[in-house]
Amino acid sequence: MAEIQIKNVAKTFGTYQALHDINLTIADQEFMVLLGASGCGKTTLLRIVAGLETATTGEIWIGGRRVDHLAPKDRGIAMVFQNYAVFPHMTVFENIGFGLRMQKLANDEVKRRVERTATLMHIEQLLNRYSGELSGGQRQRVAVARALAMEPDVILMDEPLSNLDALLRMEMRAELKGVLAESKTTAIYVTHDQVEAMSMADRISVMHQGKIVQAASPIEVYRNPAAEFVAGFIGNPPMNFLSATPAGNGKWTVAGETLDGPNATAPLQFAIRPEDMQLADTGLKATAKVVEPLGAHLLVTCDVNGTMIRAILDSDHKVKPGDVLTLAPQPDRVRWFDPQTTLAVA
Amino acid sequence: MTDAVAIDTGADTRKWGKYLYVSSVVLLCAWVIVPIYFLMINTLSSPETVSSFPKPFFPEFDLGSLKFFAGFAGMLTALKNSVLVAGMTMIMSILIGAPAGYALSRFEFRGKGTFRLLILLTRAFPLPLLALPLAVLFIRTGLDDTAFGLALVHTTLALPFAVLITFSLFSGIPIELEEAAWTLGCNRLTAFTKVVLPLILPGITASAIFAFVISWNEVFAAAVLTIENRTLTAFLLQNLDTSPLHLKFAGGFILVVPALIFIFVVRKYLFAMWGIANR
Numbered sequence: 001m002a003e004i005q006i007k008n009v010a011k012t013f014g015t016y017q018a019l020h021d022i023n024l025t026i027a028d029q030e031f032m033v034l035l036g037a038s039g040c041g042k043t044t045l046l047r048i049v050a051g052l053e054t055a056t057t058g059e060i061w062i063g064g065r066r067v068d069h070l071a072p073k074d075r076g077i078a079m080v081f082q083n084y085a086v087f088p089h090m091t092v093f094e095n096i097g098f099g100l101r102m103q104k105l106a107n108d109e110v111k112r113r114v115e116r117t118a119t120l121m122h123i124e125q126l127l128n129r130y131s132g133e134l135s136g137g138q139r140q141r142v143a144v145a146r147a148l149a150m151e152p153d154v155i156l157m158d159e160p161l162s163n164l165d166a167l168l169r170m171e172m173r174a175e176l177k178g179v180l181a182e183s184k185t186t187a188i189y190v191t192h193d194q195v196e197a198m199s200m201a202d203r204i205s206v207m208h209q210g211k212i213v214q215a216a217s218p219i220e221v222y223r224n225p226a227a228e229f230v231a232g233f234i235g236n237p238p239m240n241f242l243s244a245t246p247a248g249n250g251k252w253t254v255a256g257e258t259l260d261g262p263n264a265t266a267p268l269q270f271a272i273r274p275e276d277m278q279l280a281d282t283g284l285k286a287t288a289k290v291v292e293p294l295g296a297h298l299l300v301t302c303d304v305n306g307t308m309i310r311a312i313l314d315s316d317h318k319v320k321p322g323d324v325l326t327l328a329p330q331p332d333r334v335r336w337f338d339p340q341t342t343l344a345v346a
Numbered sequence: 347m348t349d350a351v352a353i354d355t356g357a358d359t360r361k362w363g364k365y366l367y368v369s370s371v372v373l374l375c376a377w378v379i380v381p382i383y384f385l386m387i388n389t390l391s392s393p394e395t396v397s398s399f400p401k402p403f404f405p406e407f408d409l410g411s412l413k414f415f416a417g418f419a420g421m422l423t424a425l426k427n428s429v430l431v432a433g434m435t436m437i438m439s440i441l442i443g444a445p446a447g448y449a450l451s452r453f454e455f456r457g458k459g460t461f462r463l464l465i466l467l468t469r470a471f472p473l474p475l476l477a478l479p480l481a482v483l484f485i486r487t488g489l490d491d492t493a494f495g496l497a498l499v500h501t502t503l504a505l506p507f508a509v510l511i512t513f514s515l516f517s518g519i520p521i522e523l524e525e526a527a528w529t530l531g532c533n534r535l536t537a538f539t540k541v542v543l544p545l546i547l548p549g550i551t552a553s554a555i556f557a558f559v560i561s562w563n564e565v566f567a568a569a570v571l572t573i574e575n576r577t578l579t580a581f582l583l584q585n586l587d588t589s590p591l592h593l594k595f596a597g598g599f600i601l602v603v604p605a606l607i608f609i610f611v612v613r614k615y616l617f618a619m620w621g622i623a624n625r
């Protein structure tokens with residue numbers, strides 16, 4: 001059992017506040033992804049959990065044990081680094097066995113575990129090679145195998161796939177997900193790649209400016225973003241925003257059209273995902289500006305009352321720049337945000 | 347037609363540029379190599395040939411001068427002293443310099459830039475300025491005329507280089523390697539000995555050899571601070587005007603060769619210290 005609790009963790013570097021009062025509980029065997037743009041504090045948070053960085057205030061608990069005063073080696077964690085950090089003066093075998101040797105395990109136990117994890121990561125034929133003789137993808141596998149061989153309670157990964165090329169990244173993504181599910185460890189995975197986050201996570205914590213904006217399942221984060229930042233960050237292309245003015249009785253005026261919405265008196269932001277709009281007889285009047293055919297879909301950038309929005313339409317539709325489209329938002333997919341707090345309005 | 351002429355002039359200029367380049371290289375090499383070559387010829391010639399004129403251009407491979415040098419009273423003791431002092435300098439400058447280099451590369455602390463500058467400033471004071479107070483201090487503390495006392499002075503001379511070379515070595519080792527070791531069960535010390543040390547050992551060796559050479563070549567402090575236990579440089583300086591020509595040559599050769607070989611071996615790391623990549 002290794003539940004991770006992050007309690008009121010804050011971190012300042014000099015006068016710069018990198019993390020603001022972070023509270024997060026990660027369940028046993030959960031795959032948690034910390035997602036955010038660079039500089040949002042996600043790596044700092046991971047390093048605080050690992051013990052490579054100390055929090056200015058707050059506590060870290062792993063498996064019911066407070067660990068924030070312990071050295072990294074005493075926390076029951078293993079870590080995979082962005083640049084792999086495979087020891088160049090050791091063979092693959094010695095790299096994977098390094099942590100086990102430090103635990104003073106018997107030779108045959110070290111051999112058994114190294115061979116098992118190497119087989120798991122498909123690098124059993126590389127055990128006698130040095131890191132200089134490996135490709136980036138192979139080094140990545142060694143780094144993961146080295147962490148798994150420790151049989152840790154918690155595995156921490158800092159952008160482990162970001163140095164791989166796109167094809168390899170996709171392959172490793174699926175493989176890593178499978179291997180981690182099998183190993184039954186709790187995982188924290190830091191990435192700035194939302195596709196990686198979506199496809200691997202049990203739960204995503206979206207971070208922005210040192211705060212966790214939303215922590216929820218990938219679908220929840222996608223469908224019901226808790227804040228404008230999440231809506232604009234997740235999804236490619238991201239959600240569209242239009243300003244809406246109240247017309248009374250839960251009716252809202254958006255670009256001249258009247259739509260149903262929440263009961264409120266102050267202006268709100270109307271938001272809709274590009275794929276949740278269809279061509280119809282009534283709806284938002286949009287002038288197509290740029291049409292990008294993407295095979296199955298057309299990505300149409302259009303002007304609605306001076307605001308640019310994007311729509312994803314079926315590629316059967318013939319749309320040219322300059323055409324005036326009537327886009328009907330799917331009512332159950334419309335979201336509303338308060339421009340004052342930037343938070344979602346139910 | 348005009349095109350062809352233009353091309354010709356271009357080729358001509360390039361050719362002349364090449365000549366100039368090659369002759370500069372030859373000149374510079376000769377500047378360094380010719381004296382060393384003559385030193386070698388005279389060392390490997392018999393004492394009679396050394397004193398005669400004209401000089402030969404090829405060595406006779408006669409070991410007479412070197413034999414005479416080896417038999418000269420006090421010479422071997424001086425050689426032994428030189429090795430002893432240089433050895434101690436080497437060990438002390440690494441033991442003190444490497445931790446400083448590590449701290450500079452791994453930790454952020456107040457006054458780091460100033461510290462780096464101050465390290466270099468230790469070389470700004472001419473040794474003659476320090477020699478008198480040092481001699482007085484050494485006599486008071488009983489360190490005068492000892493190999494250890496001289497090694498202390500040489501260590502202060504070698505230390506800036508030891509710090510800067512090891513600083514650049516440690517900076518070349520990604521911190522992630524150490525961090526990975528920490529997460530795999532190491533503390534700071536074991537991570538250092540198991541991961542960092544094996545990786546920088548060649549560089550540390552180079553830095554140690556450089557310290558050795560600095561001590562080996564140093565003559566002023568050696569001449570001022572020792573009387574009985576002279577190092578080879580100080581000994582030769584003392585006997586220079588009174589000794590025969592072939593002894594001077596042999597002594598010079600014995601001094602130059604180890605330094606030359608060592609510097610050649612560690613040149614890669616010296617370039618690294620000055621920030622020139624050579625790998």
